[in-house]
Amino acid sequence: MDASVKDRWEVLCKLCPMFPTLLPTGACWGGLPRCFQAVLLLALTMLLLAGILRMDMGLLIPLLRSQAEGPPIVNVMFLKTHKTASSTVLNILFRFAETHNLSVALPAGSSFHLGYPWLFLAHYVESSEPQGLQQRFNIMGNHLRFNLPEVQKVMPNDTFYFSIIRNPVFQLESAFTYYKDYVPAFRDAESLDAFLASPWTYYNQSVGLLNAFARNNMWFDLGFDNDARADDQGYVRARLADVERQFQLVLIAEHFDESMVLLRRALRWRLDDVVAFRLNSRSARSVAPLTAAGRARAQRWCALDWQLYQHFNRSFWARVHAELGPRLLRSEVARLRARRRELRERCLQDGVAKNQSQIADPQLRPFQSGQADILGYNLRQGLDEQTQRMCERMVTPELQYMARLYALQFPEKQPKRLPFLE
Numbered sequence: 001m002d003a004s005v006k007d008r009w010e011v012l013c014k015l016c017p018m019f020p021t022l023l024p025t026g027a028c029w030g031g032l033p034r035c036f037q038a039v040l041l042l043a044l045t046m047l048l049l050a051g052i053l054r055m056d057m058g059l060l061i062p063l064l065r066s067q068a069e070g071p072p073i074v075n076v077m078f079l080k081t082h083k084t085a086s087s088t089v090l091n092i093l094f095r096f097a098e099t100h101n102l103s104v105a106l107p108a109g110s111s112f113h114l115g116y117p118w119l120f121l122a123h124y125v126e127s128s129e130p131q132g133l134q135q136r137f138n139i140m141g142n143h144l145r146f147n148l149p150e151v152q153k154v155m156p157n158d159t160f161y162f163s164i165i166r167n168p169v170f171q172l173e174s175a176f177t178y179y180k181d182y183v184p185a186f187r188d189a190e191s192l193d194a195f196l197a198s199p200w201t202y203y204n205q206s207v208g209l210l211n212a213f214a215r216n217n218m219w220f221d222l223g224f225d226n227d228a229r230a231d232d233q234g235y236v237r238a239r240l241a242d243v244e245r246q247f248q249l250v251l252i253a254e255h256f257d258e259s260m261v262l263l264r265r266a267l268r269w270r271l272d273d274v275v276a277f278r279l280n281s282r283s284a285r286s287v288a289p290l291t292a293a294g295r296a297r298a299q300r301w302c303a304l305d306w307q308l309y310q311h312f313n314r315s316f317w318a319r320v321h322a323e324l325g326p327r328l329l330r331s332e333v334a335r336l337r338a339r340r341r342e343l344r345e346r347c348l349q350d351g352v353a354k355n356q357s358q359i360a361d362p363q364l365r366p367f368q369s370g371q372a373d374i375l376g377y378n379l380r381q382g383l384d385e386q387t388q389r390m391c392e393r394m395v396t397p398e399l400q401y402m403a404r405l406y407a408l409q410f411p412e413k414q415p416k417r418l419p420f421l422e
């Protein structure tokens, strides 16, 4: 026998006593080939076991962990960025707050948002405490421009912070239609393609905050300067690091269901807590897709948002792979979709979204803006009381839901007026 092969067998045999229960006694003393076979058998068995365990434990661990790691997280701050599926996420948070009797940081007085587009200040939140005392809340999610030190004044120290972003090309297209009449930079542009072909004709930086919808709107919502130089890599990297430090999770609107899977795991919530119907969507008629040249221009015009999106899209998928892996992700997304289908069948008339004129109950009619035709839902007739309440929560538009929570939380105060319903 070759000397080096013999040496290796001897090393293997020296390891034999480490597995006294697995190897037959004396296997190594009887002869080198027997020892080699035993070690090989052991290695194969371990490989096989590892394969089986990896497969099944991958599915089991999250279930075990979600129970083992304690109760659901109830202190949650959601930065509601604009035109990013954020109303659907806010509906999830409002429902969780209402069904768990949690307090919500709601806009003060007759306001519908938390001071946007100005940087958030704690006093934009309604409070039942006497002047000077700062009330803290469980849930916060109405539109605001992020300002961490002020948010920390109204939220507990152990709050979970998260947000959502969307491909800026689609985010801008949605914003253009929705804010067409409201944003100075959009008003005179015939179309978004026309705006992007010559943005400086329409966009005047000195007009101030109202134009924030027209450029790098997500960057702005995060509290940063939306007109900053996008080619200053030091600046961009520093702001991205700020977001990473301040938010435990950044979701991606294009991957909404995968986002809900991650969110549910992070918050240790039940499946039904994160199942939602798409809210605040436009009818196909009011979507005006950009040309290929327009899309390229939008990326350049919103280069800060583009870098934000690229960065967090990458880290989102890295996290999905690290925490779940493809098999578990697929099964969790399938579970979520199946449950949504079930609830759609149970709750919704015809199972589809309706435009404003088709919605019978004014409380379920979403606010309309600009040239967008915003869709909502009719509920099925004849639901039992409990199902009716559950379904109603899922389809109540943001402003009506906010007004209802406000009335519940501050019964002594003047209720919110929603003029568009009158």
Ligand SMILES: Nc1ncnc2c1ncn2[C@@H]1O[C@H](COP(=O)(O)OS(=O)(=O)O)[C@@H](OP(=O)(O)O)[C@H]1O
Pocket (backbone or CB within 6 Å): 081, 082, 083, 084, 085, 086, 087, 088, 170, 174, 253, 254, 256, 277, 278, 279, 280, 281, 282
């Ligand atoms: N679940 C889900 N998945 C993907 N996309 C979704 C989802 N829910 C809402 N949406 C789309 O988000 C857009 C509305 O965004 P917001 O609710 O953030 O708008 S707002 O700023 O509160 O007015 C709006 O986009 P547009 O239709 O392009 O305008 C919605 O269709």
